[in-house]
Each structure stands twice: as C-alpha cells, then as structure tokens.
Amino acid sequence: MMQQLLFGILIAYVAGAILYFVGNKTENTQVLKFASIAVAIGGVFNLLLLLYRWNLTGRPPLSSGSDFLLCFSFVTIVMYMVYELKSKDKKAGGVIMVFAFLFILSIFVLMANQLNNAGPVMPALKSPWLTVHVMTAVLAYAxxxxxxxxxxxNIIKKNDTTNGEKIYHIVAWGFAMLSLSIVLGAIxxxxxxxxxxxxDPKETWALITWIIYALYLHLHRNRNWQGKRANIIVLAGFILVLFTFFGVNFLMSGMHSYA
Structure with missing residues (x-):
C-alpha cells in the first residue's frame, strides 16, 4: 500500500513538472490546468501516505528521514498551490515540482526500508519537543x-526581478521558522x-544555513545585492538546506544520525 502510494506521488509530481514546463513554454492554459490537477492528485496521495504512516506507527510521521521528506514535499506543494490559487501565476510551477519529485525519489533511492518500519523509536524521539522542532523545520524548509x-x-528567465519582494517575504517567513526550529531543538x-x-554536525550546518539567509535578508535593501546576486544567495541557502538534511544524515556521524 505504501509503495503504491509513493509511486503514485512520484508519477503525479513528475507529470506536474512536465506539464508546467510545456504549458509555460507554449503558453497553453489547458496544459497548465492539467498540471495543477496532477499536482493536486499528488498532494492528495502524499497526504494519504502521511496519514497511513501515522495510523501504522501510532505517532506523527516525523521521526525518520522518509517521514520528514514526505512532510517536506507535502508542505511545499500546499504552499505552492495556495500561492498559485491566489496569484494565478504558474511560471515557477515546473521548477518547484522538480524539487518535490526529487524529494520523493530520494525516498525510493535512499530510504525505502524506512517506510515499513513501524517499530518503537529510541527514547530521544519520544519527546513532545520533537513534533514542534521538526514541524517548524519542515515549514522553514518548504x-x-x-x-x-x-x-x-528568475535566473532561467535571465534574472527577472519582478518577484524579488515576494521571494524576500517568503524567505523572511522561512527564516523565522528556522530560527524557531533551532531554539526548540536547543531546548x-x-x-x-x-x-x-x-x-553536532546538524547543528553546525543549520547555523551556517541560518547565517546565509540572515545575510540575504540584511542585504536585500541594498540595490547592489538585488536581482542576480539575490537569487544566487537564495539558491545557495537552499543548497545548504539540502546538505543539512542529506549530507549530514548520510555523510557525517552525530547525534542526528538516527534520522
């Protein structure tokens, strides 16, 4: 059941990515409509799998790497769909769906064995602080x-700067969530x-990520750090986010290695 749902999510997200790219390239509104439908279907499958995991384990699906990625992809999709419904702007849908597809694909490649694991967790993961710490991290990452x-x-479109303020506000909100996650994690x-x-390596790289986004927010009003430079910093920050999760979990040993 879980493998089938995961495969359904993967198909829906890759279909959504392809349809968004084709629809935006050809300016075909019908294709873009089908892209949104594919994403919505994938989001429903994503939610069903999270609920299935919750029912199977008897605890919120937050204690393993695969659980985190399922939450990460789902919240990212929900945030994007809310934005799309409010703004009617679908130009970034293809890139964002590629991200979601890769999150789910990494479960297949790196963590497939975790999906069927419904056994007890180590004592450190039974703390009520786990839920608030991980959920704020999911919101920040999304x-x-x-x-x-x-x-x-923006970079693909030769540094279009029309949504610079929008990116700034999204990063500012994510930065607040990341800051809260770090504080809750410390407690x-x-x-x-x-x-x-x-x-711990996870703590160290989370702090480096926090510094990069703090630098972006600090430099945002500086005219010399808008456009291409700002977009590069945002992408660099997201690369650090991915390294904080994948690189630290799989390449470095530490107190977070169980994730």
Whole structure:
C-alpha cells in the first residue's frame, strides 16, 4: 500500500513538472490546468501516505528521514498551490515540482526500508519537543524550497526581478521558522542530552544555513545585492538546506544520525 502510494506521488509530481514546463513554454492554459490537477492528485496521495504512516506507527510521521521528506514535499506543494490559487501565476510551477519529485525519489533511492518500519523509536524521539522542532523545520524548509523555485525561475528567465519582494517575504517567513526550529531543538537537546548546543554536525550546518539567509535578508535593501546576486544567495541557502538534511544524515556521524 505504501509503495503504491509513493509511486503514485512520484508519477503525479513528475507529470506536474512536465506539464508546467510545456504549458509555460507554449503558453497553453489547458496544459497548465492539467498540471495543477496532477499536482493536486499528488498532494492528495502524499497526504494519504502521511496519514497511513501515522495510523501504522501510532505517532506523527516525523521521526525518520522518509517521514520528514514526505512532510517536506507535502508542505511545499500546499504552499505552492495556495500561492498559485491566489496569484494565478504558474511560471515557477515546473521548477518547484522538480524539487518535490526529487524529494520523493530520494525516498525510493535512499530510504525505502524506512517506510515499513513501524517499530518503537529510541527514547530521544519520544519527546513532545520533537513534533514542534521538526514541524517548524519542515515549514522553514518548504518556504526555502518555494523561494528557491522562484529564484531559479528568475535566473532561467535571465534574472527577472519582478518577484524579488515576494521571494524576500517568503524567505523572511522561512527564516523565522528556522530560527524557531533551532531554539526548540536547543531546548529539546538540553532535556535529552543535557546541553543546549554541542556543535553536532546538524547543528553546525543549520547555523551556517541560518547565517546565509540572515545575510540575504540584511542585504536585500541594498540595490547592489538585488536581482542576480539575490537569487544566487537564495539558491545557495537552499543548497545548504539540502546538505543539512542529506549530507549530514548520510555523510557525517552525530547525534542526528538516527534520522
């Protein structure tokens, strides 16, 4: 059941990406309509899989890498669909759907064994701080993915600057969520390990990511740091977000390795 739902999500998201690219290239509104439908179907499958995992394990689907990616992709899609419905702008849909497709594909490639794991979790993951810490991280990452999609679209379109303020507000909201996630994680760490900060690889790279986005927000009003430079910083921040998750989890040992 879970494998079938995951495969359905993958197909829907890649179909959505292709239809968005084709529809925007040809300016065909009917194709773009089908793209939105494909994304909505994928989002429903994504939600069903999260609910299935919750029912199977008896706990919120937040304690493994595959759970996080399912939440990450779902929240990213929901944020994008809300934006699309409000603005009627579908120009960045293809890039954002490529992100969502790659998140789901990475579960197939790297974490397929986690989907069927419904056993008990280690004591550190039973803390109520886990839910608020991980959910704020999901919200932050999804906002950064959305901003990166718009920035990538700007670069593809030769540094279109028409949505610079929109990207700024999305990053600012994501930055607030990331800051909250770091604070909540520190409280959780103190309760579990007796220290608010231990320079664990995940903590260190989360801090580096925070600094990059803080730099972007600080430089936003500077005319010399708008347009191409601003888009590059947003994309660099999102690359750090991905490294903080994938690179640290799979390449570095630390207290977060269980994720």
């Amino acid at each position: 906002a950064f993915a959305l901003a990166a999609g718009f920035s990538a679209r 959780w760490a103190e309760q579990i390990w007796g220290s608010y900060w231990s320079w």
